[in-house]
Amino acid sequence: MDLGSPSMAVCSGKSFPVISTSPVQSFKIQKRVVVEQHPPNDRRRDGYRHKKAHRGFLLSTMSFIVAIFLSLLLIFIFVSLRIYFILPTRPSTAPQTSILQSSRIVELTTPANSHVLMILGSGGHTAEMFSLLSSISPDTITHRTYVFSSGDIHSARSAQSFEASLIGGITKKANEKIGYRLLEIPRARRVRQSWLTTPWSCLMCLIGCMNVLRGGDVEGMGVQMRKCWEGRRFPDVVVCNGPATAVMMVLACYIYKFFGRCSTRIIYVESFARVTTMSLSGKLLLPLAHRFLVQWPQLAEKYPGAEHLGFLVS
Amino acid sequence: MSPRDANTGRGVFVTVGTTAFDGLIKAVLVPEVVLQLSGLGYTHIGVQYGRGKDVYDASFTPELSSTVKETGISIGGFEYEESSRITELIQEADLIISHAGSGTILDALRYQKAIIVVPNESLMDNHQAELAKEMSKQKYVIRGNLDQFAANIELAQTYKFRHFPRSGSKKFVEVLEDEIEKAEKDKIDKSYKKATYRRRKRKDCVEWVEIEPGKSCGCSIT
Numbered sequence: 001m002d003l004g005s006p007s008m009a010v011c012s013g014k015s016f017p018v019i020s021t022s023p024v025q026s027f028k029i030q031k032r033v034v035v036e037q038h039p040p041n042d043r044r045r046d047g048y049r050h051k052k053a054h055r056g057f058l059l060s061t062m063s064f065i066v067a068i069f070l071s072l073l074l075i076f077i078f079v080s081l082r083i084y085f086i087l088p089t090r091p092s093t094a095p096q097t098s099i100l101q102s103s104r105i106v107e108l109t110t111p112a113n114s115h116v117l118m119i120l121g122s123g124g125h126t127a128e129m130f131s132l133l134s135s136i137s138p139d140t141i142t143h144r145t146y147v148f149s150s151g152d153i154h155s156a157r158s159a160q161s162f163e164a165s166l167i168g169g170i171t172k173k174a175n176e177k178i179g180y181r182l183l184e185i186p187r188a189r190r191v192r193q194s195w196l197t198t199p200w201s202c203l204m205c206l207i208g209c210m211n212v213l214r215g216g217d218v219e220g221m222g223v224q225m226r227k228c229w230e231g232r233r234f235p236d237v238v239v240c241n242g243p244a245t246a247v248m249m250v251l252a253c254y255i256y257k258f259f260g261r262c263s264t265r266i267i268y269v270e271s272f273a274r275v276t277t278m279s280l281s282g283k284l285l286l287p288l289a290h291r292f293l294v295q296w297p298q299l300a301e302k303y304p305g306a307e308h309l310g311f312l313v314s
Numbered sequence: 315m316s317p318r319d320a321n322t323g324r325g326v327f328v329t330v331g332t333t334a335f336d337g338l339i340k341a342v343l344v345p346e347v348v349l350q351l352s353g354l355g356y357t358h359i360g361v362q363y364g365r366g367k368d369v370y371d372a373s374f375t376p377e378l379s380s381t382v383k384e385t386g387i388s389i390g391g392f393e394y395e396e397s398s399r400i401t402e403l404i405q406e407a408d409l410i411i412s413h414a415g416s417g418t419i420l421d422a423l424r425y426q427k428a429i430i431v432v433p434n435e436s437l438m439d440n441h442q443a444e445l446a447k448e449m450s451k452q453k454y455v456i457r458g459n460l461d462q463f464a465a466n467i468e469l470a471q472t473y474k475f476r477h478f479p480r481s482g483s484k485k486f487v488e489v490l491e492d493e494i495e496k497a498e499k500d501k502i503d504k505s506y507k508k509a510t511y512r513r514r515k516r517k518d519c520v521e522w523v524e525i526e527p528g529k530s531c532g533c534s535i536t
Contacts, residue, residue, distance in 0.1 A: 135483040236497035263500035273416035275444040314482040
């Protein structure tokens, strides 16, 4: 109570002078009006000047808007042209593909070493991925990167056991020299995650993917490993088969392609379990993948651009 | 209660995957089916029940227990195992009764086992049912029906299962190597373009000539 009463007094003390200043203000305004009224010609000229200034302002804003619009249009045209050029051109009919392929195989030789990136999803996707990869030879695909979503220990473990079986035939020295990368990236969307927080987690995943593509982890490697990976940071081929992480990885690829940083090609393999309906990732990646493989003829008929080569799992 | 007590005799492996599929467990663990399986020479049944532990436990009614005692068949159950262990169990068994998970189907086909696939109709995303339908149409599996389960088991004894092609992975590797070659070509094209661009930038050069063939290049200045 003792503290309350003085503050109230201050308040009333403050508010009182405010009321008292109002006649002073009105007097000031009156004085200014009188000053303005004194030269009548000046006032007209003032108005004219004001109008001119207004027109100039209008013109400058108009030209500014037009300039912005034009530059936006130019940027848009440039971006869309760039995207058009980096998008894969896949022949729509099957016979054409085979002709193209055969003619290309003749003029090309298998490169001495290559880098393939594999995206491991959850249980079923991972199992299918290793079934697909079961007959790759470590002699041609010398650099292998496996990417798994955070917390998916099962996938990481199966990648390790797959590598152990793959390397089994090679001498220990070759293994040390080349080896493989097993990298973890943030999950794009957890099961039952709220759709509100999904954009954020997707962005984190995208940044993770870009870091993996760029070879951000190469700096932290040992001398020998680093020497081996230095020239081959960007993968030659990305293989994916379904999880949401794959969509993010392909998007990251296209961001680098947009700036001409990499010439990575993308192979998408639709799950064996998909007979007549495409998965969401498949629908999204159909125009982005260089090779889109489905394992059932029904899907190839339904979605033009999808290739059916029979069962790919075994 | 281990699913693999005996090393001899024929085994049945029932698997429902990571979700609950109570209908399948209920259909297998009834005295009639157990009696039929015993009659066909099966000596043990392994059940992977996933989230359906209570259903599995509830199946052991006094009638079933007495049937088990009479026939001497052993029944064991477990919740879930590592996928490598599941693959082992599939390899050991002679008849597989499964949900329509692609992993189990492929494992069973790899080891050329008789397999009855029962799609889980209660699942929302029903592409598994389509897979079961298509696989049974091509005679790789038997599509099971919970109402006529005895008939399905009978059919599995004599059914001529088609062999699943084993060349799929080789086809994929062909595609992969083809794409690696193309990527390499793109890379070479790109570096070639860069090199020609750099040449154009040098203004004093008109044309590039090879001074010593195969050794080094220079430019002729006019």
